[in-house]
Amino acid sequence: MADPASTPLGKMLLEEITPVVMVLCTPYVEESCLKNGLSLIQLLSPFCDFTNIDVPVRTASDQPYRLRKFKLRLFYSSDIRQPNLEVAKERLKKVITHVGEKNFLESSDPSQVNNLLSRPESEMLPSWFQFFNKELVRTLSFSDHEAFDHPVACLLVVSSKDDEPVNRFVDLFNTNKLPSLLNDSAMDPKIMKHYLLLHDNQDGPFNKATKLLADMRNAFGQNDCQIICFNSSQDGKIHHQDNPWAPFKSDALPTENLGCFLNLDDLNEIKDFMQELSSKHIIPYMEQKIRVLNQQVSATRKGFRNQIKNLWWRKGKEDTIDTPNGPVYTFNSIESQIRILGDYAFMLGDYELALSNYRLISTDYKLDKAWKRYAGVQEMMGLTYFLLDQSRKDAEYCMENAFNTYLKLGSAGRRNATRCGLWWAEMLKTRDQLKEAATVYFRICGEDTLHSAVMLEQASFCYLLSKPPMLHKYGFHLVLSGDHYKKCDQIKHAIRTYRSAIPVYKGTTWSLIKDHVHFHIGQWYALLGMYDVAVTHMLEVLASTHQSKTTQELFLRDFLQIVQKTGKTFEVLKLQLPVINISSLKVIFEDQRTNASAAAASVKESLWHSLEEDMIPSSTARSNWLELQSKIIPRKYKESNICVAGEALKVDIEFKNPLQIRISVSSVSLMCELSANPEEDANSSNNEVQNNEDRTSTSSGDINSCLILSEVGFSLEGGETTVVQLTVTPRIEGILKIVGVKWKLSSAVVGLCNFEFNPVNKRVVRGRRKQHSPSSDLKFLVIKSLPRLEGFIHSLPEKTYAGDLRPLVLELSNQSKFPVKNLKMKISNPRFLYAGNQKELNADFPACLKKKMNVEKSGSHANVNKTLQNLFHFPEDISVQEETSLSWPLWFHAAVPGSIPLYITIYYEMEGVSSIMKYRTLRMHYNLQVLPSLDVSFQLSTRPSRSQEFLLRMDVVNKTTSECFQVHQLSSVGQQWEISLLQPVDSILPSQSLFAGQSLSCFFMLKDRRRSSTSEDSIPSLSHIQSDVRLGPQDNSEAFFDVSSSPLADFHDCERSSQGMSSQGCEYKVDFVFIAQLPKGNRDSSSNAPLVFSHHACDCSPSSMSPISWLVDGPRTIQHNFSAPLCEVNLKMTITNSSDAIASVHINTFDSPSSNNQPIDDATTSQPPEHQSGWSEIPIVNDTKIITTEALTTRVPKSLSLESVPQYIWSGTSSTKLVLQPRSTAEIPLQICVFTPGIYDLSNYVLNWILTPVNDGENQGEANKSSGVCQGYPYYLSVLESNFKD
């Protein structure tokens, strides 16, 4: 380690703990000195510091040593007293304030912690700390418990102008004027005196002075009197190059010429005097005193005997004296003398001697409980240890002991503790124990807030300088210090400390800390009136989501207040309030693709793309990949998005309020730049007029400019998120760039947000943007205004019931000056909507659906193909002229319940308007809510007895909650079927209307007309065929709805195709259309006509119907005389093959009904006994009732197995096989033998059939059913005993 004396603490000690010389002077002396702008002490002070005095010193030991450094401290006698506390404080405060002002102006913030650390240490540590500490230590000088501030000598100065200088000398050392230290016997009043006669050369000749000196020498002794002549310069023009007085006169003005009358000779004279005073008088005096005192101390205290005596004596004294400050020691008490001895030794650099004496006295003081003195001695011991550079531990222990002891004294020792702490901290700093030093500084903090603030700041620097730097602590202590400064109204200091802490807390996620720092800096800057800076700091805390509601309110309120005080509207680039979700940015623009509504814009582009695929020419224009599109459209147009002048671009932005309080946002608008298109300008001459000015308007909604910007205002509740749609409408061609968005918070601050700042993925709805940079997504080529069709479907219901059938009108209006033509339309869901004929536009609904008497069937299915492709071409001659509109009928049918999206896109072309765009499309999107209405289900079953007739059961359930439907009609589609009611509806449903929740079941007879026609060999005219059945009032003459004409038939085809049916079905599949009506006035519809509901059911077929049907025919009742052995009954089975394949049928008869598998075996084994009665339980089976084959198979074993008595046997063939040609019928004779009278169920036979397809062109459904087994159905035969006997 370096020499302790050269460390900061060592230097400080060598400066501060030095002999004090009391100066007494007459007013004339001061007057002479003041000519130079200096007081006497100031004049002499520069010459009191001897860096190389080189004086041999011999203290207690016999070995002399050489003293190198020596310093005298000069004080006026009036200053030798304990400084006034208030004055001292005031002075310190002034020092701090002064520094604060100075530093505040020139402070520059290091923005990074690294920068902070990279600076040299000396630069980092503010120099004023040293100064402040010195001042603080000085406030404690001349305390009575320490001896090093006691004057060693007294310098009496008298001017040669004074009358009777010798008497003046005597007067000067008058006890009345002497400081209290000498008077109250705290120190020895007999101190060394030195007499100085000051002669001002301006006042007179030197010889008078020499005479006076001679008198003085006579009076006070030869050696102790001296004379100084000064002010030798007459004109006072002497300018000292390096002003020696500057450090001693801090308040000197720079213009002031200090020492102007002193020439070089004067200075040398003063210098020599001071050197002589110290080396010839003061040092020898001190040496001598040390020796004397040392002898005394040795005599009384050294040695074993003295120690014992002392100990015993003090023990005895313990009981008697117990004052709070301990006993009072006069200067001649041995304790004081030891202390003086120690201090003198210390001042003369004999630290060993000093230490031994301090040790000696400290135990005494401790025993005497003279705590303050004890602490003082401990403090000195610590310093001595330090200067001896021995035993660090002891030094620290002593300092800590002293510090704690001072603290124990309470407020009395507080300031001493501060001084001790300062020294201690310095000591630790010297030894690179910065962390400990910081702790000491922290402990110094006491009741004086201002001093604490400085101490805390010093502590923070200790943390900063420690290795490794403890930045967290640094920041914390800076903040603490700032708080203390603020409490003392040292706002500038407070701001400075907080600002120094910012780099530490920069980017921290300790949110409360960050908020605290920034909020307070902001507040304090506002207090100073520096609102601009205040605002920037307040901005940091604005979006503090983690804070409580009250804090957020406070932040916002203060922020707005500050902004208000600035008196201008701030434009803040990164205003956090409200938060803009950049990724939510959505730009909706229209090039050739236009939207009829906002809903259409939100639909996925791919959906439209697939819809428009075969409609727009762009895909067809590019026949192969070599022919790039860039040939068709200039390259630069491809790269940027295109929009049309006069048409608004919409931008959706999401704003979020992160706070819990309400904020109001106003004047939200886009920031856009519209610049001339450079290439366009070069080519065309049209724009030349506007070329001259650079049309770059970034400003807000200036109507006259070429941009129209929308402004939106809203307020956000806490945590609320809202999406705002902003629009910009370019009015002229050029290149439009959306730069960002701006808004006004609480109508005070303007927030700006540039979209380019965050290159996060932006969702641009339109446009192919893979090859684009994000910024070019916001760049648009504005082209000349083009016609734009507006499309609207009138009275399209948002909510309707399933089955709703109605005409709608599509209105296309053209606002522009140019006609459009070549219209095409495509509808995504033709089940719900398709285009009608123009002549249907004004047709009367629903009358137009009714059957006309003169039916023209031609062209009814003309647009089947059209609807299947969903593409509707408007007639060639249709065009929408300028500023007109076109209406076109549409048919609407709510096919299925649910939420149904409808997409309609209309293609149109315009001619000669733009080279870039030849066509446009209009996209419309509607969402329908279709509620379930009537649930219609059909069940078709064959009539077992009649193969060409079917029984149709229709179940209708009203699933609505409130509506009441009127059933109207049921129609079968096509000419093939004849339908008739089995019983009139009146009997089932007298009111003809179906109320909510009600259900209806009707039975119909369905006849295959084609079949019947073959059998009957007559072709009935078509008009007579009843393919419709009226379900409504029978007397109603209202015509049927024509299911085979345009809208119904078309929708039916759609239904068929959507239900996955081919239009050529099997002949046994029937399609039904059920039509109901909702009476007028029930719905809140504008039209009075009843609403028509059509329900389509396709491909109804008898459940599990086999292609083979048969009929057993024969007598039902037979009378037989059973005296004859048996009764033979002949039956006939007619088998029909209704399929298109060759069927081979195998009829197995078996006598036992129990099992199908082993019919013959069972029949033989379980031969019934004769006596048993043939009357067996017969299941009550109604002939009219439909019994499916499955039902029979289950029933047969169950009902008859118990009896299991076949009362008849099949005679003749038990197994018959035959082959049936497609659609042919065959008859097979059957015979049974009956033995007893009874009723017989002739159902125990089985038909096995196998279909062999004629060709492979059969559909899959038929192929699956290529073989099957059918159980026979019941045929009841009653055999009676004939009464008469032959």
Added chain:
Amino acid sequence: MTSTACFIIVSRNDIPIYEAEVGSAAKREDAAQLHQFVLHAALDIVQDLAWTTSAMFLKAIDRFNDLVVSVYVTAGHTRFMLLHDSRNEDGIKSFFQEVHELYIKILLNPLYLPGSRITSSHFDTKVRALARKYL
């Protein structure tokens, strides 16, 4: 139960990932930020001490006036910092150990990104219950 206690979990990047005022004393606005300041400042000391011992519980490492900072450092250098005004070292140790277990459970959650904020309310309630139990 201590009157003042502030518990913070600090990730290895010095980011607080969980904060809870678990003291029984009435909450004060400025107290919360003072607690943050003190705990934040104590990070320096933790940095020094963490490598001098193999124990995870570093005991009371720092103090500010009458507030004491106790720290527990996990193997992943996540620091559990407790600011308290009571002297109950055993309780604090148990508290830390149990919180460590909870923290490990959080870490095991595949949806939790280590070093991100712990938002689990279950964790929060558990920690508060532990604080009531031990502190």
